[in-house]
Every structure is written in C-alpha cells, then in structure tokens.
Amino acid sequence: MRTIWILCFIAIISACSGAYEPPPVPIDSPKPVEQSKEIPGMTKENAIKLLNAYKASFLSLIKETEDNQKVYSYATKQEIQQYFQQTMSEELAVQMIDSFFTEKEDGVYVIARGGPTWLEENQHFEFEELSKQHIKILQERDNVYLGHVMMVYHLRLEDDRWVVAKVEMNNINDEPRDVALTILDLIATEDMEGLAGYVHSEKGVLFFPYVSVDEIDLVFQQGQIGDFLKDGQVYTWGVYDGQGTPIELTPREYYQKFIYDRDFVRADQILINQFVQRGNMINNIKEIFPKATIAEFYIEGSQKYDGMDWASLNLVLEQNEQGKWKLVAIIHDQWTI
Incomplete structure (x- = not known):
C-alpha cells in the first residue's frame, strides 16, 4: 500500500512539473466534438x-x-x-x-x-x-x-x-414637400445610394450651378448616382458667373461648391412653387421643367456681407408614370454679378 501511495504522489508531482504525459489516445477513439458558439x-x-x-x-x-x-x-x-x-x-x-x-x-x-x-x-x-x-x-x-x-x-x-x-x-x-425634405436629408448626409432611389429612372437628374439654366447642362442617370461622390472624373458643369471660364470639377468638388455648400437642412425659408427674384439672374427653371414642382431651400445672407452671401438649393421634382415624385434636377442659386 505504501508503494502505491508513493507512485501516485510521483505521478502528481510529474504532472504539475510538465514531465508527465497522458497515455496516447487509441486510434479508434472518436474525436472530441467542437462546441459551437451560441449566437x-x-x-x-x-x-x-x-x-x-x-x-x-x-x-x-x-x-x-x-x-x-x-x-x-x-x-x-x-x-x-x-x-x-x-x-x-x-x-x-x-x-x-x-x-x-x-x-x-x-x-x-x-x-x-x-x-x-x-x-x-x-x-x-x-x-x-x-x-x-x-x-x-x-x-x-x-x-x-x-x-x-x-x-x-x-x-x-x-x-x-x-x-x-x-x-x-x-x-x-408622397407629397412634393415631404419628398423634397427626404431628398435634402439624403444629400446632406451624402447618402447617394439612398438618393438614387428618388432619381427619375428615365430622365435622370440634371445639375446646374445657377438658376438660369442653358444648353450647357450635365445629366446623371439613376445608376450613376450611387457612386456619384466616388467618381474621380472631372466634368464641365457650366461656366462661372462673371468670369466665363468653365466650371471643371469632380462630382465631390461640385457637391462642396454648388450643391451642399450651406446647411440647407436648416434653411431659413422653404418655398414650394413660389418664385422670388433674389438676384439679377433670370430664373428659368419653370420654363425648362414646366410640369415640375420646385422646392427651394433658402439661406439668408449675413450682415457681415450685407446679405450678399445668401444661397438657395432648388430640388426639381416630376411625377413618373406611377405618379411618384422623382428628382429631375438639383439647381443651386447664389448672388451673381
């Protein structure tokens, strides 16, 4: 009995010191089942x-x-x-x-x-x-x-x-004002994939820097809007007012300068199909889009610049064949020479 206790004690000491090795697992023994993580x-x-x-x-x-x-x-x-x-x-x-x-x-x-x-x-x-x-x-x-x-x-x-x-x-x-507010929020948060769902599937969306729209226009189709801000290509968006030089910018640069250059989500005034002559540039949006509803988001100018630093963002909406209001143009407005 003493011999047995001594052998057991030696085995325990050997296991603690790392010297002891367990007996080999027989070849025909089943492999342990791995425990799956509980979701x-x-x-x-x-x-x-x-x-x-x-x-x-x-x-x-x-x-x-x-x-x-x-x-x-x-x-x-x-x-x-x-x-x-x-x-x-x-x-x-x-x-x-x-x-x-x-x-x-x-x-x-x-x-x-x-x-x-x-x-x-x-x-x-x-x-x-x-x-x-x-x-x-x-x-x-x-x-x-x-x-x-x-x-x-x-x-x-x-x-x-x-x-x-x-x-x-x-x-x-599906009222024009509600749709315009939703679109503006998507623009403000740069959710271009969400915005694409509101773009007119046939007409696409026209971008223009001023309210006097001419033949120099740029239209992006619905499928292009999701990656709009990732597009590194330089496009011509029109000409700079008072300079006559081409506006050559990437979509992100244009977004920063002529789309969301102000916090239009907190506009001082929201007008639906109400046209106010704010500067000396003729607003012909309604002539270009006679069937459209136009939502204008207006930011007042500051006293520092005698009010000349005002800006507006116009979202132009038309109904598709299913009667849903869809975006057909994003047109910026600001003080011009």
Missing part, C-alpha cells in the same frame, strides 16, 4: 441599447468639440472609424465619417450640418425579425426637417456581435 439573440430591449450606443458613440465626439469643431479624442478618421465599428458596420461607419467629419493636418474636425436621425425609444416602433442574424427596427417620424418618413434601422450579427449595419429613410406621404 446571441436580439430582443427589443437589446435593440434599444444597441441603437442608443450607436447614438452615443456619435454624440460623444460632437459634445467634446469646441467653437473650432475639432475632435480631441482621435487624431485621424481611421481612428474614429475603428471607434465607430464597435457599434456600426464598416460600411455605415465609413458613411458617417465621410458625411460628418473632415481630416486636416492638425486633426479631425466636425462638418457643421444636420446630424443623423436617431430612434426615439419612447415612441412606437416595429421590431421585425428577418432572420436570426438580421433585425429591422421601423419607426415613423414627422418633423419640419424630414417630413413624414419611415426610419428603418438594420441590425445585423457580424463576427459574433450585433451592430447597426444600415439606416434607411423612406418617404411615407
């Missing part, structure tokens, strides 16, 4: 938590900025993207960064414009389970900036964690 579920309560975390990640950066709009927590857009991807898909994180942040030599700055539309957890919303890995949250929203729209938040399971994968905004009441 975490998504409930309404967890969906609210995720969407609140998605909101907080964005607002935390906005709140830390000062008058200069600089972000201090992160030095590059790439760092912000990694931070955002804790709650968002890579695609949504990139879209958010491109829409609301710009990188300069000394850091990252917030672009002053209207922010995303968040879930209002105290208001009714629909919870739709498309699959075990894909949940849709739908909520109707109605305000002066958006009109009456349906917000759709796509939650997906990616790499064993839930993220906000995509956010859509669909117009509910």
Whole structure:
C-alpha cells in the first residue's frame, strides 16, 4: 500500500512539473466534438441599447468639440472609424465619417450640418425579425426637417456581435414637400445610394450651378448616382458667373461648391412653387421643367456681407408614370454679378 501511495504522489508531482504525459489516445477513439458558439439573440430591449450606443458613440465626439469643431479624442478618421465599428458596420461607419467629419493636418474636425436621425425609444416602433442574424427596427417620424418618413434601422450579427449595419429613410406621404425634405436629408448626409432611389429612372437628374439654366447642362442617370461622390472624373458643369471660364470639377468638388455648400437642412425659408427674384439672374427653371414642382431651400445672407452671401438649393421634382415624385434636377442659386 505504501508503494502505491508513493507512485501516485510521483505521478502528481510529474504532472504539475510538465514531465508527465497522458497515455496516447487509441486510434479508434472518436474525436472530441467542437462546441459551437451560441449566437446571441436580439430582443427589443437589446435593440434599444444597441441603437442608443450607436447614438452615443456619435454624440460623444460632437459634445467634446469646441467653437473650432475639432475632435480631441482621435487624431485621424481611421481612428474614429475603428471607434465607430464597435457599434456600426464598416460600411455605415465609413458613411458617417465621410458625411460628418473632415481630416486636416492638425486633426479631425466636425462638418457643421444636420446630424443623423436617431430612434426615439419612447415612441412606437416595429421590431421585425428577418432572420436570426438580421433585425429591422421601423419607426415613423414627422418633423419640419424630414417630413413624414419611415426610419428603418438594420441590425445585423457580424463576427459574433450585433451592430447597426444600415439606416434607411423612406418617404411615407408622397407629397412634393415631404419628398423634397427626404431628398435634402439624403444629400446632406451624402447618402447617394439612398438618393438614387428618388432619381427619375428615365430622365435622370440634371445639375446646374445657377438658376438660369442653358444648353450647357450635365445629366446623371439613376445608376450613376450611387457612386456619384466616388467618381474621380472631372466634368464641365457650366461656366462661372462673371468670369466665363468653365466650371471643371469632380462630382465631390461640385457637391462642396454648388450643391451642399450651406446647411440647407436648416434653411431659413422653404418655398414650394413660389418664385422670388433674389438676384439679377433670370430664373428659368419653370420654363425648362414646366410640369415640375420646385422646392427651394433658402439661406439668408449675413450682415457681415450685407446679405450678399445668401444661397438657395432648388430640388426639381416630376411625377413618373406611377405618379411618384422623382428628382429631375438639383439647381443651386447664389448672388451673381
């Protein structure tokens, strides 16, 4: 018996020291079954938590900025993207960064414009389970900036964690004003894929820098709009007022100079088919588009420049064969010589 206890003690010491090796597994022994990871579920309560975390990640950066709009927590857009991807898909994180942040030599700055539309957890919303890995949250929203729209938040399971994968905004009441407000929000957030869904499928969308539209026009078809801001080609968009030189810009450069050069989402005045002569340039939009409804988003000029730094964005809508209002032109307006 003493010998047996000594042998057992030696075996235990050997195992702790790493010297002991377990007996080989017989060849005909079955291989151990790997335990599969349990996919975490998504409930309404967890969906609210995720969407609140998605909101907080964005607002935390906005709140830390000062008058200069600089972000201090992160030095590059790439760092912000990694931070955002804790709650968002890579695609949504990139879209958010491109829409609301710009990188300069000394850091990252917030672009002053209207922010995303968040879930209002105290208001009714629909919870739709498309699959075990894909949940849709739908909520109707109605305000002066958006009109009456349906917000759709796509939650997906990616790499064993839930993220906000995509956010859509669909117009509910197909009235010109509501459609125009929805389109403007898509433009403001640089959601070109969403914007493409509102472009007239046959006529495309015309771009022009001034309200006196002439034969020098540029039309992009619906299929081109999704990648509009990624297009590196230089186009001629018309001629500069007072100079006569061609406006030769890439789509993104044109967007920054002649589409969303002001925060039109917070326009001082919204006019639907009401025409105000603001400058000395003749507005002939209605002559070019006689059947259209025109929504003008007007930003007043400042006292510093005696009001001459005003600007407008005109969204020109026409009904398609199904009676849906579709975008056929985006026309900028500003003080001209």
